[in-house]
Amino acid sequence: MAGVNDVREEGSTADTASDTSGTSDTAAVRVADLGKRYDSDRQTVQALSGVDFAVDEGEFVCIVGPSGCGKTTLFRTIAGLESPTSGEVRLSGERVDGPGTDRGMVFQEYGLFPWRTVAENVAFGLEQQGLGGEERRARVREMLDLVGLTEFADAYPKELSGGMKQRVGIARALAVDPDILLMDEPFGSVDAQTRDMLHGELLDIWGATGKTVLFVTHDVEEAVTLADRVVVMAANPGQVREVVSVDLDRPRERTDAAFAEHVERIRALIGE
Amino acid sequence: MSEKDGTVGVGGLTAGTDGESGLLGRLLGGGDTEAETGGEGALRRLGLGVLGTAGFLVVWHLAAAAVGGILLPSPVAVAGAFVTELTAPATFTLPVLGVELGATRMLVKLVESLYHYVPGLLVGSVLGVAVGVAMGWSRALDAALTPVTRVLRPIPPLAWIAFAIIWLGVNHSGAAFIVGIGAFWINFYNAYSGVEGVPTDLKEVAASLGVDDDLTMVRKVVLPAASPSILTGIRTSIGQCWMIVVAAELFGAPGIGFQIINAAQNLAMDVSVAYMLVISAVFLVSDGLFRRVERRALEWRA
CATH class of the missing domain: 3.40.50.300 (P-loop containing nucleotide triphosphate hydrolases)
Structure with missing residues (x-):
């Protein structure tokens, strides 16, 4: 073995x-x-x-x-x-x-959806689960809080540094628990x-x-x-x-x- | 650097027009001082643009005076014809409703062209994007249809004119058909390559986040990721389809293109050029509007 x-x-x-x-x-x-x-x-x-x-x-x-x-x-x-x-x-x-x-996946090149804001990226998996509006927003807030990106919720990935992008990647992966x-x-x-x-x-x-x-x-x-x-x-x-x-x-x-x-x-x- | 470029450009325009280079030289000098004191590159660019346009009009005017009004109408005559056509009253009958509306001659011709331009562009674009996305997404469909598209795509839209006439007649439908073919291939190609270029990463991330059917994947990942390419296709076809409209109307469908050839056959060359400028104006307006839409839709792009 x-x-x-x-x-x-x-x-x-x-x-x-x-x-x-x-x-x-x-x-x-x-x-x-x-x-x-x-x-x-x-x-x-x-x-x-x-x-x-x-x-x-x-x-x-x-x-x-x-x-x-x-x-x-x-x-x-x-x-x-x-x-x-x-x-x-x-x-x-x-x-x-x-x-x-x-399994939540996090890639070296982030794999963020560039057309979605930070919050929308984190929400992606939750949308697939059919999680409704208020619940979803609360979960996204919780995740952004976890990775310290609350104030960048409405930013697009292009506006973020590499480290911030990867925080989004982690938050998005964790959002669906x-x-x-x-x-x-x-x-x-x-x-x-x-x-x-x-x-x-x-x-x-x-x-x-x-x-x-x-x-x-x-x-x-x-x-x-x-x-x-x-x-x-x-x-x-x-x-x-x-x-x-x-x-x-x-x-x-x-x-x-x-x-x-x-x-x-x-x-x-x-x-x- | 740009100062030198500007001088060369205007010099080029004035080549062959004796006596005018002195004036232009002085105008250019004035422009330079203004730009330098203003300290604005944009202002300087604008000034040179105005100069270049003025130079062009001067050359045009002199050339027209030299060869005579039939071979080349002067800019003054064209402007006159433009105003006449723009203001001359005419009536327009709505094709389906049969209601007669008061308008001006130029407006009527423009609306007639739009009657085949708009439906052709819309139907051709929607079908082109749909088939392009479907073939870009499905390997089976791609394999099945690639031989057909390879053979059909190089055929210029105007080559279909005979079929347009025998199937639909020399009318709006016939011209719309030709326009639609043009729009179809432009949008097909852009949508297809856009979908092919969607990064695998994004599809894998989506799959790991619970996307497990093709429709959701296309809607939520493939289409947005391919949207820059798709929008470029639409913008290209907005321009290209005006070229096709004019060509299609040369065969008799009513509209601006028909008016260009019709006026010329009556030796009203100034009217002919006036309608050429209408095409240009309509293109500039529609392209400008669509660029705005595009910029907003693609605001996320780096």
Whole structure:
């Protein structure tokens, strides 16, 4: 099973379900022996092979790996935007066979609807749920408050900075109250200072909402800053090299020796 | 830089008109001083525009005086004809209702043209956008109809005139048909490429937010995302369809285009040019109005 080695040892919560030994059928996310092969006339690419791990409810898990390790393919498969060639993804025991409102998606390039204002973007999913006027407006207000964009409710995306756009993306994803927040390099397009700020905000939101978060990144420090556990991937074919637990108190300091140790360890696994 | 450009432009206009360059040179000089003291680029541009127009009219006038009124009517004669046509009383009979209305000759011709321009433009645009969106969205439809559209699209609308005449006659319907064909292809192409260019990201986000049927996806994501391209198509066809109107009327349908050729056949060249200017005026007004609508509708665009 692709060298899964959970190094978490002492006294943290609900560790049993994150074991990959098959008892985790009701885990928030269960990726089981997942494989994805792309066949074209000239060549066959094995993007993912035997990927196997589970995420507990309320857990914050980062997926890191070098480019070409299939982390985006894995993300898209969990999102239901691609179907696996072998294995499966189960969410709370239910098999994924397409996108759904149980997973809120946040993209690197924001994916905001440019013709909708900030409030209208956040309202999009609520409209699909048929939520009526006043209720919808209240929910939108609540979400904008959560991400600190109340005064930009009527602005168009073009008027916002990258960090603000991503806050809208997060608010829009959370508005429909998904079980899981799926984030694909969400802070890859913002400057370092903004990224640090957004990390703090995301952890606050995570604490406040108790959502399960699955966060794809190529930035090892980002993963160690955020995650309860880090799924480290390797390329050719894309596979899980190891799952590393990060048992450090938050907020985490990059200058901390234990922090640096985790970063070193993961970098060594990736081969950086 | 622009000072030099301006000089070259006006110089170009005055080429061949002896004796006028001195005057224009002085006018240009005056314009420059004014613009410099005003310190406004826009004012300077306006001044040069007025100068350029004046230069054009002078050249036109001199050329008309040189070749005679039949070959080229003078701007003064055209202005006179324009006023006459604009004010000469005429009556207009509403086609369906049969009610006779008092108007002026130019107004009647304009309304006659609008009688095939507007329906042709509307029906052609709506069908063009609808088919373009449908083919841009549905792969099956795209595959099935692409060979047909590839063959039909290069055919100029006027090539259909024979069919327009035998199917509908030399009347408003026949001309509207030709206009409609022109509007159809312009809007078809813009809608089609607009829909094809909708970012996959947006469709995936919408799907993850609960959009699970084609109709909702088209209405709430594809159409708004493709709207800049669709609106460009409509604006292009507003202009192109005036070209088609005039061409279609040359075959006998009543309206401004017919009036252009009719006046010319009676050697009233000044009247002919006056009606050419009507086309220009109507285009400028309708294009300007639509640009406003477009700017408002696309206010969200970066």
